[in-house]
Amino acid sequence: MMRYILPFVIFMVLAVFLYIGLGLDPHEVPSPLINKPAPAFALPQLHDPSRQFSPQDMKGQVWLLNFWASWCVACKTEHPVFMALARQNIVPVYGVDYKDKREHGQAWLRDGGDPYVMSVSDMDGRIGIDYGVYGVPETYVIDKEGVIRYKQIGVVTQQNLREKILPLVAELQAK
Amino acid sequence: MKNLLLLLFCLLPVFSYAGEAKDLAEDPVLEKRMIGLAENLRCLVCQNESLASSRSELAEDLRREVREQMTKGMTDREIIDYLVSRYGDFVLLDPPVKSYTLLLWYGPFALLLAGLAGLVFQLRKRNNKVSEARLSAEDEQRAAAMLNPPNGHGE
Numbered sequence: 521m522m523r524y525i526l527p528f529v530i531f532m533v534l535a536v537f538l539y540i541g542l543g544l545d546p547h548e549v550p551s552p553l554i555n556k557p558a559p560a561f562a563l564p565q566l567h568d569p570s571r572q573f574s575p576q577d578m579k580g581q582v583w584l585l586n587f588w589a590s591w592c593v594a595c596k597t598e599h600p601v602f603m604a605l606a607r608q609n610i611v612p613v614y615g616v617d618y619k620d621k622r623e624h625g626q627a628w629l630r631d632g633g634d635p636y637v638m639s640v641s642d643m644d645g646r647i648g649i650d651y652g653v654y655g656v657p658e659t660y661v662i663d664k665e666g667v668i669r670y671k672q673i674g675v676v677t678q679q680n681l682r683e684k685i686l687p688l689v690a691e692l693q694a695k
Numbered sequence: 696m697k698n699l700l701l702l703l704f705c706l707l708p709v710f711s712y713a714g715e716a717k718d719l720a721e722d723p724v725l726e727k728r729m730i731g732l733a734e735n736l737r738c739l740v741c742q743n744e745s746l747a748s749s750r751s752e753l754a755e756d757l758r759r760e761v762r763e764q765m766t767k768g769m770t771d772r773e774i775i776d777y778l779v780s781r782y783g784d785f786v787l788l789d790p791p792v793k794s795y796t797l798l799l800w801y802g803p804f805a806l807l808l809a810g811l812a813g814l815v816f817q818l819r820k821r822n823n824k825v826s827e828a829r830l831s832a833e834d835e836q837r838a839a840a841m842l843n844p845p846n847g848h849g850e
Contacts, residue, residue: 546742552783619752645756652781654739654753 551652551671558585558662559650563640566617566625573614573640575666582692584613584685585660586636586676587648589620590628592656598675602635605681611689615639618648618656661685663692729762732771736778737786745788 553559562574575585586602588595602613615636617625622641629639642648651660652671661670670688672680730747736757738749746754746761757778764774778786790796830838 549739549783549785552780619756645753646760649756649760649781652783654782 548673549654551668551673553652553660553668554671556668558660558666558668559647561647561650563616563642563647566615566622566629566639566641569622569641573638575662578612578614578662579666580664582611582664582689583662584611584689585616585651585662586613587616587618587642587651587653587656587658589618589656590624591620592618594675595657596632598657598677599632599635601676601678601681603633604678606635610686611693612637616647617641618653619643619645659685661688661692664695725762725765728771729758729765732761732774733758735788736775737788739782739786746786 558575560575562572565571565573586598588598605611606613613636615638617639620641620643622643625639625641629636645653651658655674657675659672659676660668661672663669669692670685672685676685733747734745736746738744738746738751738754738757740751740753741749744754746757761774761778764777769777775787784791784793790799792800
């Protein structure tokens, strides 16, 4: 009896592991920056390059930092979600126009609407590297102490927002 | 005057090309060191390619970053630590031995040991089952008759 059961058990264990493996997305690389201070930067604002924005300016507030670009196709999908969020006035969203031409970024916001409190431009992608960005869009939830609490890799959907991001934001704001 | 302009115009591509190629040729020693380092790092966009061989834009940016950090005098270890602090252990093509990679590193050896143990166990069990059997005199005669047929038919 044992000689039949043992191979079967081994097969089932393997099958379970392989099945779990099917559901994993290797493109979602967990960020080591979670629960670490958001890397500092000072970038020129997209609309007024003579002025700068830095994450330190946001101390005491919970906020979202969204990396986007006018050349990014997936950002078009995400855009209406942020537009709706901006109207609700729950949490301020700041944008980083990643590896983009200033005019293109400005035109993109002019044509599609601007959900961001402010956008800065990271023309050579240096700040992106500092944040571990490897593809736009990516969105970070940053708490009142300036610590990264969550990273959304890829498009923020209504579902992500409802199930993950907004509950987390509410929890962090209550602190 | 017109000819001179024409000549300058012809030279235009030469100048623009020089601008693009500068990056690589600037310091061959540094470039070699950068490539050596990048060969052990993973490109996050095309995940099974190394940072040295990937043509993705992010890989280009990261190579530039590595190059710059080397110019600043950072050691290979410091640069790798910087990238790991941004992108995680996933950027290392050679995963470090940590508590959660123990299975990865030592799992195969554990399997091998388990297999050997199983084999030894099975062989011992079989050894006990096989009893030394003695042939009876009658069987011995039959066997001898089969091995040496009287008419030599089998040869």
